[in-house]
Amino acid sequence: MKVVVIGGTGLIGSKVVAKLQEHGHEAVPASPNSGVNTLTGEGLDEALQGAQVVVDVSNSPSFADDDVMEFFRTSTSNVLKAEKAAGVGHHVALSVVGTDRLQGSGYFRAKQVQEDLIKDGGIPYSIVHATQFFEFAKGLADQATDGDTVTLLPVKIQPVFSDDVATAVGRTAVGEPLNAITEVAGPDVFELPELIRKELAAKQDTRKVVADPNGTYWGAKIQDDTLLPGPDAHIGEVHFDEWLAQQK
Structure with a gap:
C-alpha cells in the first residue's frame, strides 16, 4: 500500500513513515524538504500519484492566530483537492483531543476548521485525536512561565508518548476509513501542575510551578476534564515516568 505522509519528516511523521515501512508498506514522506509544499500546492500532484492513503500530520510553522488559521485552511484544501485528482481513497489526519472544547484558542479554532474541511471534503477519512505529547511538556511550561514561576x-491531563501516537496513526492509515474520530492517550492521568513539576525536576529546572484556577490553556478557558479522552480511547503502552527516566 502506498501511503503519503504529509509532514513526514517531523516528530510524528518520521515515526509513522518508519512504522509503515517496517510493515511492508510504501510510505513516502512529503514536506517542503522533499519538494512538497501544501500551502502553494507545489509537488502535491506528483507526490500523490498512485497513493491509496494520505496521512496529514503537518503543523503550522507559526502559532499566531491568523497564521495558523491560514495554514490549516489552505493546506488542507490543497491536499484534499490533490487527493481527489489522484483518486486517493482514505485521508487520515492527526488532531487533538478536546479540539471542539478548546475554541477559545486560535490554534484550536484552526484545527476545528481543518477537521470540518476533511469531514465535508468528499473523501473517506479518519481523524486521530491525540492528547498532549510527553515531548511537549517543557513547551507547556515555557509558555506559562513568567520570571521563575510557571x-x-x-x-487533568493524560499525556501520551509520540511513539504510541505514531502507532495509532499508522494502524488507522492501513485500516478502513472510519469517517469518524478515534482517540489515543497515555496510560496515566495527572493534574497539569503535577506533570510539569515532574518534567522540570527531572531536568533539574528550578522554576516554581503554581496552580491558578483562573488561568487558561493556550488562551482557552477549560474545565477539569477538557483535555481527557473519552472511554473508548486507545491507550498507549509507555508511562510518563518511564519515558522521563530514559531522558536523563
Whole structure:
C-alpha cells in the first residue's frame, strides 16, 4: 500500500513513515524538504500519484492566530483537492483531543476548521485525536512561565508518548476509513501542575510551578476534564515516568 505522509519528516511523521515501512508498506514522506509544499500546492500532484492513503500530520510553522488559521485552511484544501485528482481513497489526519472544547484558542479554532474541511471534503477519512505529547511538556511550561514561576490551570491531563501516537496513526492509515474520530492517550492521568513539576525536576529546572484556577490553556478557558479522552480511547503502552527516566 502506498501511503503519503504529509509532514513526514517531523516528530510524528518520521515515526509513522518508519512504522509503515517496517510493515511492508510504501510510505513516502512529503514536506517542503522533499519538494512538497501544501500551502502553494507545489509537488502535491506528483507526490500523490498512485497513493491509496494520505496521512496529514503537518503543523503550522507559526502559532499566531491568523497564521495558523491560514495554514490549516489552505493546506488542507490543497491536499484534499490533490487527493481527489489522484483518486486517493482514505485521508487520515492527526488532531487533538478536546479540539471542539478548546475554541477559545486560535490554534484550536484552526484545527476545528481543518477537521470540518476533511469531514465535508468528499473523501473517506479518519481523524486521530491525540492528547498532549510527553515531548511537549517543557513547551507547556515555557509558555506559562513568567520570571521563575510557571502558572498552570489545575486540570487533568493524560499525556501520551509520540511513539504510541505514531502507532495509532499508522494502524488507522492501513485500516478502513472510519469517517469518524478515534482517540489515543497515555496510560496515566495527572493534574497539569503535577506533570510539569515532574518534567522540570527531572531536568533539574528550578522554576516554581503554581496552580491558578483562573488561568487558561493556550488562551482557552477549560474545565477539569477538557483535555481527557473519552472511554473508548486507545491507550498507549509507555508511562510518563518511564519515558522521563530514559531522558536523563
